[in-house]
Each structure stands twice: as C-alpha cells, then as structure tokens.
Amino acid sequence: MAWRQGPQGQTPDLNIGERWSRGAIIERAVHASPRQPQREPEHSTRPEPPEVWCAEVFDIIEWRRFETVVEALFAQAGFETRSQPCGADGGIDIWLHSKNRGGAAVSIVQCKHWTVWKVGVKPVRELRGVMAAHGIARGQFVATSRYTADARAFAKDNGIMLHDTYSLLALIGSRDPKQQQELLRVALYGEYWRPTCASCGLKLVERTAHESGKPFWGCRSYPKCKTMMPMRRDPTDAASGAAGTRA
Ligand SMILES: [Zn+2]
Known part of the structure; x- marks a missing residue:
C-alpha cells in the first residue's frame, strides 16, 4: 500500500454507521492534517489520547483498529497488504505480498488484541495449520499479550514470528518520525475506541x-x-x- 498524500487540511469524517475497510481508515488517517485531535464531547471522562507511541495506545484502541495499525506497520515495511473482510477471518487477518516477487503471498498475519492472557501454543499451532493449508512458509502472530514458553518454542521451529506490545513498540520506534506519526494517526483517528462488530464490520x-x-x-x-x-x-x-x- 502506498502512502499517498491527499489534500491537506481536510477533515474527513468516519460515519460510524458505515463499514470502513482497514485500508480506507489508513488512507483517511494519513490524509488528515497532522495531529488532528478528535474533539471529545463535553461530558466525556475519556483521557486525552497519548501524543507519542506508548503501550497505552494499544490499550485504548479497539480490536479492529489494532489490526489496522498492524496492517499499516507491515505496509510501511514494504509489503503489499490484503485485509480479510469482517466475518471471514479463517485464521488470517492480513495477507502479506512481496513486491519483489511479483506480488506473491509470502506471509500471513494473525492478530489478537488480548490484554489479559498469555498466548498459549494452541492459537500458534492453528496459525501453522492455516499456513500449511495455503502453502505459506512464514507467519506472523501479533498480540497485545505475552506468549508462553511452549508458544515461543513452537513458533521458533515453525517459521512463525511472534510480536507483543513491546516488540511492536520497538518496531515502531525504529521508523522515522514521519512514519511514526502516520502510524499514530492511523491508531487514533476517529472513534478508535468504539469496538467493531466482528460479524458485520459495523461499529457497535x-x-x-x-x-x-x-x-x-x-x-x-x-x-x-x-x-x-x-x-x-x-x-x-x-x-x-x-x-x-x-x-
Ligand atoms: Zn453485527
């Protein structure tokens, strides 16, 4: 996905009654004026969103926005990304295609916006199964929680890279300041906190x-x-x- 520059100074709205693809949210967030704060209603007790990347960003965004940030992160790394529509997970949240290999699918990404549990070996094994079914050798498991020792050992032996909040923050920290700001805008654009329906893709x-x-x-x-x-x-x-x- 290209980071196209759109007209500056526009304030595109995200109508919560509509389905927004992750790609559309990324495009709109990147096109929004830099650091365009979302006005909160007067009565809101919601804290101001962070101005820099920190673990709190992953805590306050909803699960689908988390996937959107992950997709934008891989797009910045040079992959062509392809999202799965809502309700059609099938164990894959994002396909990664290589621009250098004629657009071939090279990896699949599973995202888990979990804040409490450690990810055990079972969901990592399931990702391995999905990789095998599609003939893909590399997988990425991206979670907001840590992993058990079993999960880490299995991932290491099976071509799966594990990411947690802290490795994601390290990855984001390695990007240049403009890219970091773009990712933060993708994270905090619109109603980032309002969960999306996993079945039909509408905001709840x-x-x-x-x-x-x-x-x-x-x-x-x-x-x-x-x-x-x-x-x-x-x-x-x-x-x-x-x-x-x-x-
Ligand atoms: Zn629904």
Whole structure:
C-alpha cells in the first residue's frame, strides 16, 4: 500500500454507521492534517489520547483498529497488504505480498488484541495449520499479550514470528518520525475506541440490558446481528472488552 498524500487540511469524517475497510481508515488517517485531535464531547471522562507511541495506545484502541495499525506497520515495511473482510477471518487477518516477487503471498498475519492472557501454543499451532493449508512458509502472530514458553518454542521451529506490545513498540520506534506519526494517526483517528462488530464490520453502539440496567456494546443491526460485547465503566476500556470475542 502506498502512502499517498491527499489534500491537506481536510477533515474527513468516519460515519460510524458505515463499514470502513482497514485500508480506507489508513488512507483517511494519513490524509488528515497532522495531529488532528478528535474533539471529545463535553461530558466525556475519556483521557486525552497519548501524543507519542506508548503501550497505552494499544490499550485504548479497539480490536479492529489494532489490526489496522498492524496492517499499516507491515505496509510501511514494504509489503503489499490484503485485509480479510469482517466475518471471514479463517485464521488470517492480513495477507502479506512481496513486491519483489511479483506480488506473491509470502506471509500471513494473525492478530489478537488480548490484554489479559498469555498466548498459549494452541492459537500458534492453528496459525501453522492455516499456513500449511495455503502453502505459506512464514507467519506472523501479533498480540497485545505475552506468549508462553511452549508458544515461543513452537513458533521458533515453525517459521512463525511472534510480536507483543513491546516488540511492536520497538518496531515502531525504529521508523522515522514521519512514519511514526502516520502510524499514530492511523491508531487514533476517529472513534478508535468504539469496538467493531466482528460479524458485520459495523461499529457497535451503547445499549442497556433490560433486567440489570448494565450497559453493553451491541450491534446496530440487531436483531439481524446479535453480536454483543461487555462494556467496562468507561468506553476507553472497550478495547479490552473485545478480547473475548475473537478467541
Ligand atoms: Zn453485527
């Protein structure tokens, strides 16, 4: 993906009622004026988003925005990237194609926006299975959590590179300042905190449970789509609420 420069000073809106591909979000975020802060409503208690890359950025973004940042990161590294549409995961979140090898697929990426667990060997084995099914020798497992010793050993023997929050931050830190800013804009553009429905790709909306009165995230196309996601006390925590739905 090329980092095309768009007209400066425009403020493209992300309508949350529409499906946005990761590529479209990357394009729009990069085209937005540098460091264009998203105005929060007056009553919002959400903290100001960080101005530089740090672990907190991965904590406050929702799961699909995490995948978008990962895709942008690989695009910066020179790969042609291809996203999987929502609901069509199949164990692959991003395809990486080599520009030097005639656009051939060279690696597949699985992303897990998990904040609590250590990634065990099982999902890494599953990625190996998907790689074998597609005849791809290299895989990338990208998570916001650490990995068990078993997972690390298996990955090492099977052509899989493991990334966690800290290796991602190191990778981002190795990019030039302009690239780092572009990635930060991709992370924090629009409603970065509002989770996306894993089934239909729409942004979720706040709803209230009839009986308990507790708030939760629900799909705007309910009752057609019944996706639900727990909500913590503050929408900032939405990202971690997404963890369980993508296991
Ligand atoms: Zn849905």
